[in-house]
């Protein structure tokens with residue numbers, strides 16, 4: 738009973754619910770796409786979710802490509 742087939746982990750995109758395979762090549766995980774990742778980031782920034790000690794500029798400058 739040691740021959741268990743491995744299934745890739747599947748997660749649901751937190752923004753739109755699309756299921757995607759959790760893969761190290763998926764740079765947008767846990768989101769399905771850059772769009773969903775950015776959408777979530779914007780929503781997150783518009784609410785009161787502040788990370789103590791981490792400036793918002795650091796979060797924004799990583800992935801948005803100057804597109805906000």
Ligand SMILES: [Zn+2]
Pocket residue numbers: 750751752753754755768769770773
């Ligand atoms: Zn999505």
